[in-house]
Amino acid sequence: MSERQTERLVISPEAAAQLAGCLQRLMTDSNASLTMVIDRSGRVIVAESREPRSKLDDLGVLIAAAYASLQEIARLLKEETFQTVLHEGLRERIVTETVGTKWLLVVLFDEQAQVGLVRVLVRRTASTLAAILELQQQRATRGYRPRPKPLKRAAQDTIDLLFGKEPSEPDRPPSR
Amino acid sequence: MALINVAAREIHGKIVYYGPGLSGKTTNLQYIHARIPAQHKGELLSIATEAERTLFFDFLPLDLGKVHGFTIRFHLYTVPGQVLYERTRVAVLNGADGVVFVADAQRDRLAENLQSLRELGQNLSAQGKKFLDFPLVLQYNKMDLPDALPVPVLDRYLNPMRVPRFEAVAINGIGVFETLRAITKLVVSRL
Numbered sequence: 039m040s041e042r043q044t045e046r047l048v049i050s051p052e053a054a055a056q057l058a059g060c061l062q063r064l065m066t067d068s069n070a071s072l073t074m075v076i077d078r079s080g081r082v083i084v085a086e087s088r089e090p091r092s093k094l095d096d097l098g099v100l101i102a103a104a105y106a107s108l109q110e111i112a113r114l115l116k117e118e119t120f121q122t123v124l125h126e127g128l129r130e131r132i133v134t135e136t137v138g139t140k141w142l143l144v145v146l147f148d149e150q151a152q153v154g155l156v157r158v159l160v161r162r163t164a165s166t167l168a169a170i171l172e173l174q175q176q177r178a179t180r181g182y183r184p185r186p187k188p189l190k191r192a193a194q195d196t197i198d199l200l201f202g203k204e205p206s207e208p209d210r211p212p213s214r
Numbered sequence: 215m216a217l218i219n220v221a222a223r224e225i226h227g228k229i230v231y232y233g234p235g236l237s238g239k240t241t242n243l244q245y246i247h248a249r250i251p252a253q254h255k256g257e258l259l260s261i262a263t264e265a266e267r268t269l270f271f272d273f274l275p276l277d278l279g280k281v282h283g284f285t286i287r288f289h290l291y292t293v294p295g296q297v298l299y300e301r302t303r304v305a306v307l308n309g310a311d312g313v314v315f316v317a318d319a320q321r322d323r324l325a326e327n328l329q330s331l332r333e334l335g336q337n338l339s340a341q342g343k344k345f346l347d348f349p350l351v352l353q354y355n356k357m358d359l360p361d362a363l364p365v366p367v368l369d370r371y372l373n374p375m376r377v378p379r380f381e382a383v384a385i386n387g388i389g390v391f392e393t394l395r396a397i398t399k400l401v402v403s404r405l
Contacts, residue, residue, distance in 0.1 A: 046215055046216040046217070046218055046405070047215055047216075047217050047218070048218045048219075048220060049217075049218070049219040049220060049221060049222075050220050050221065051220055051221040053221075054219065054220075054221030054222065055221070077215065077217065077309060078308055078309055079215075079228050079289070079308060079309035079310075080289075081217050081226050081228070081289065083217065083219065095256060095275050095289075096256070096257070096259055096273075099259065099273050099289070100259075103261070103270055103271065103305070103306075106305035106306075106308070107270075107302075107305070109305070110301045110302075110305065140215070178218075188282060189281065189282045189284065190402055190403060190405065192281045192282050193278065193281045193282075193286055193402045194399045194402055194403070196278050196279065196281050196286070197278065197395055197398050197399050197402070198395065200250070200254060200278060201391045201394055201395040201398070202391045202395075
């Protein structure tokens with residue numbers, strides 16, 4: 039099989055530190071309890087939280103899904119996009135802001151934070167995050183390096199073990 | 215789009231189970247969730263109607279653990295198969311690194327299978343992906359039913375691309391892990 043590249047985003051350690059720094063500043067300035075950057079599929083790229091949190095994966099997936107629904111509503115309304123989305127609960131609020139074309143910034147805060155201030159800070163942070171992520175995306179596209187073969191081979195062996203086949207056993211060919 | 219976080223040493227892939235309504239997409243994920251050891255999976259999240267038809271998606275995170283210092287994770291999704299949810303399927307398909315097309319092997323579902331497969335190709339193309347190059351595996355589900363079409367017939371109509379395909383009876387788990395193994399290995403090979 040030829041080495042066909044899948045589209046990818048590679049986050050370098052330096053970029054991860056820059057992203058984390060942005061989110062920490064945002065969290066401090068806005069008095070938010072959680073800030074995170076997710077892709078449009080809901081995968082968490084980086085997250086900062088005042089307290090340990092579980093189920094961040096689920097949160098990212100559901101927020102991305104809600105956002106995707108809203109984009110379809112925008113399309114029906116012949117609106118270009120909903121750049122900012124605010125959900126208000128009894129205690130918690132969530133602001134979701136677009137970051138570039140492929141990512142979302144999510145900020146979770148309570149009634150102690152001011153919504154107006156949060157929205158201003160979020161919009162400013164989103165521009166900075168977009169610049170960092172788009173640079174990483176361009177580098178990943180330009181400087182494609184295939185994953186080392188030992189990593190791929192080891193990953194495929196792990197898949198065989200986990201999904202019920204001995205690595206040494208050849209894959210059953212599709213039935214004819 | 216595969217996510218490779220060098221700092222966190224994580225690799226994430228997204229796999230979408232696609233196909234017409236009631237073909238067995240959710241059944242695949244339910245079986246996988248029931249059988250995978252707890253340390254390798256998260257909760258199965260389903261946004262469904264009261265009648266348990268998928269409304270938005272099912273989501274199952276899988277964690278292969280550490281491989282050469284990298285944690286490899288897969289996010290499995292299903293799409294809603296009913297015709298009226300086409301826009302939702304587009305949204306869920308966005309960013310997919312691989313697709314399992316679950317076809318209902320019954321004779322009277324062939325037209326729906328073809329329509330759904332055609333739609334998948336159109337949606338992938340609209341997202342800038344080449345359908346013939348994209349990691350894709352077919353699953354012919356419900357092969358135990360009396361009116362299931364023979365595999366050569368299903369191949370002729372559904373697999374002119376000659377991608378890997380597997381017979382399945384997902385409700386009993388037959389073919390489920392073979393399919394999952396094939397698509398995850400295909401996605402890994404493209405990283």
